[in-house]
Amino acid sequence: MSDLDRILNAARGGDSAAASELSALLYDELHALARREMAAERVGHTLQPTALVNEAYLRLARNGEGRFSNREAFFAAAANTIRQVLVDHARRRAREKRGGGLVRVPLEGLDAAEPLADGDLLALDEALARLKEFDPTKARIVELRFFGGLSVAELCQAMESSESTIRREWRVARAWLRGQLDGERGS
Secondary structure (H helix, E strand, C coil): CCHHHHHHHHHHCCCHHHHHHHHHHHHHHHHHHHHHHHHCCCCCCCCCHHHHHHHHHHHHHHCCHHHCCCHHHHHHHHHHHHHHHHHHHHHHHHHHHHCCCCCCCCCCCCCCCCCCCHHHHHHHHHHHHHHHHHCHHHHHHHHHHHHCCCCHHHHHHHHCCCHHHHHHHHHHHHHHHHHHHHHHHCC
16 A cells, blocks of 8 residues: 555545645645656746646646545546646636637657647547547546556555556557547648
8 A cells, every 4th residue: 555545545534634644645646747848848838837737736726635545546646637728728818919810730659758839638538538538547547648648657555556557558549539630630
């Protein structure tokens, strides 16, 4: 059992010291995720890692951080929340700067190493929502890998699955998303 799992259990059991420790630990974990995500964003991005983590933390806290039953549940919620903060920020920028007229740009790969423009992020978010309807497991893998920054090994642990299964699901999910994004561009 990880430290996070142990603290989550204690906080759910009513331990106020564990609840305080949980808040600090969750904030630190979110900050690490936000730094990783912002390192992959384009240069000059107007959202800073601290602003991203603060917004994500507030959204998670609003939903009740004690609801996370384990580390995987936390990372799934954190990755989804960070994604939503980035998408909301991109939508706001698109609306303000370009009057909402987004242009689809091809995504060569879906690894977090390449920065995404606001329009690309919105297109990816829409495609990911469709993938979630089609296959929630693949969508979770994309969220945890792309937005949560988890490695394949961390995904295996978080999702209690083999490396070959995670790699296969990741490949299929990327291909499916690429097809969706190419279809939107009329390719």
